[in-house]
Amino acid sequence: MALEANVLLDPLQSGIGRHALLEVVLLGALSGALGFWVVSYGLSYGAESLAHGLLPGLVGAALLGAPLIAGAFAGIVVTAVLIALAARDRRVGPETATAVAVTGMLGLGVLMALAPATPQRLAELLFGNPLAVSSGDVAAAAALTLLGGAVLFALQRPLAAVAFDAGGAGALGLRAGAVRVGLAVLLAVAVCVAVQGLGNLLALAALVAPPLAVRRHVSSAGAAMAAGAAVGAAAGVTGIYVSYTLDVAAGAAVALALCAAAAIGALAPARAPAAATPLPRRSSPR
Numbered sequence: 001m002a003l004e005a006n007v008l009l010d011p012l013q014s015g016i017g018r019h020a021l022l023e024v025v026l027l028g029a030l031s032g033a034l035g036f037w038v039v040s041y042g043l044s045y046g047a048e049s050l051a052h053g054l055l056p057g058l059v060g061a062a063l064l065g066a067p068l069i070a071g072a073f074a075g076i077v078v079t080a081v082l083i084a085l086a087a088r089d090r091r092v093g094p095e096t097a098t099a100v101a102v103t104g105m106l107g108l109g110v111l112m113a114l115a116p117a118t119p120q121r122l123a124e125l126l127f128g129n130p131l132a133v134s135s136g137d138v139a140a141a142a143a144l145t146l147l148g149g150a151v152l153f154a155l156q157r158p159l160a161a162v163a164f165d166a167g168g169a170g171a172l173g174l175r176a177g178a179v180r181v182g183l184a185v186l187l188a189v190a191v192c193v194a195v196q197g198l199g200n201l202l203a204l205a206a207l208v209a210p211p212l213a214v215r216r217h218v219s220s221a222g223a224a225m226a227a228g229a230a231v232g233a234a235a236g237v238t239g240i241y242v243s244y245t246l247d248v249a250a251g252a253a254v255a256l257a258l259c260a261a262a263a264i265g266a267l268a269p270a271r272a273p274a275a276a277t278p279l280p281r282r283s284s285p286r
Contacts, residue, residue, distance in 0.1 A: 017244070020130040020197075022138050024236025024254055027193045030145045032210035032232025033225040034152055034190050037183055039211045040163045044204070046098075046184070050191045051203040053079030053102040055109025058125045058200060063112075068125075069140045072192040079105050080188075109200075128199030128251030130240060141193045148189045152225070155182055160221050197236070202255040206232060209258035213265030235261045 038047055057075025061068050079101055086097035113125065124132060133141075162179045187207075194203035210228035218224045239254030246253075 015135075016131050017240070019133050019135060019138050020240050020250060021237060023130050023133045023141055023197045024240055025233045026138070026141045026145045027190075027197050027206055028210070028232030028234070028236035028258075029229040030148050030152075030232075031190045031194050031206035032228035032230070033149065034186055035207045035209075035211040035228050035232070036215075036221065036224040037152075037159050037163070038187060038207050039215075040159075041180065041183060043183070043187060044208055047187055047191060047207050048204045049098050049102045050076055050079065050188060051195060051200045053105040054191070054195065055106055055125065055200050056112055057109075058195065059109050059112040062125065067137060067140060068196050069137065069144070069192050072195050073188075075105065075109075076188050076192065124199065124251075126199045126201045127249065128195065128197050128202055128254075130197040130236075130250045130254065131243070133196055137196055141196060144189050144193050148186055148193075151182070152186055155179065155186075156222065156225070159183060198251050198255055202251055205255040205258040206236075209235070209262040212262040215265070216270040217265065217268070231261050231265070232258070 038044060054072045054075025057071035057073070057078070058068055059071070060066075060074065061071025082101040082105070083094070083097050086092050086101055089097075092100075109125075158174050158179045161174055162176045190207060191203055194206045198206060210232040211224065213231045214224055214227040218227050235257040236254050239257035240250060242248065242257065243250040243253040
């Protein structure tokens with residue numbers, strides 16, 4: 001019993017462990033709740049693109065000693081502008097523009113990270129390190145999580161209306177384009193929070209794994225968001241404890257815990273075949 005108590009209390013006995021636990025709970029809760037809509041709207045590729053494209057911003061923040069969240073926001077803005085500019089050419093199209101812009105930004109980030117003047121933090125920027133977050137990082141993540149959660153709660157009905165019937169949503173006075181823009185902004189906020197703990201290569205797991213874990217076991221969008229947030233937070237805590245116990249990389253442990261949760265949720269029997277609600281299918285505007 002004493003050994004079990006020590007294992008449970010060890011991460012709580014240092015500021016590093018407490019910061020790491022708070023960080024993964026915050027990113028898991030926000031990303032897990034938002035993930036339902038990310039998957040529903042088919043934005044998984046967009047989330048991955050944003051996470052990869054912000055690498056130069058992360059490296060720049062490391063060079064300047066600035067918070068990684070600030071660098072992530074800068075990288076996202078630059079990537080979005082490049083995609084928008086490239087997509088203006090109809091011969092290119094949005095998908096090709098996204099691929100080219102993200103690949104270019106990722107390559108630029110790697111070159112910056114390998115420069116002699118860059119701090120030796122490439123692995124941390126790529127794969128994350130929740131054990132390296134500071135109290136300022138946690139405070140910034142908490143502020144973004146509260147803001148994102150409030151906006152997500154306010155947009156729940158419009159998101160559901162557009163996801164299930166974009167044409168019918170117009171009859172309710174909802175603008176599908178504005179709702180999608182709002183979701184894209186929330187996605188950018190969630191990615192900025194996730195990259196602090198999981199890096200730009202593993203952040204996607206926090207957004208996609210929780211909805212896959214819960215989709216067969218819930219009966220409404222609200223339940224899916226709540227369950228996704230709980231799964232995301234629980235997987236993050238599990239990953240930190242696995243990292244402490246087995247002395248493995250914390251970011252990778254959290255990502256693997258998220259993937260394990262998705263696999264368990266997908267393989268477990270549905271709560272009730274008649275009640276388990278699949279993710280809504282995107283409907284094309286009429």
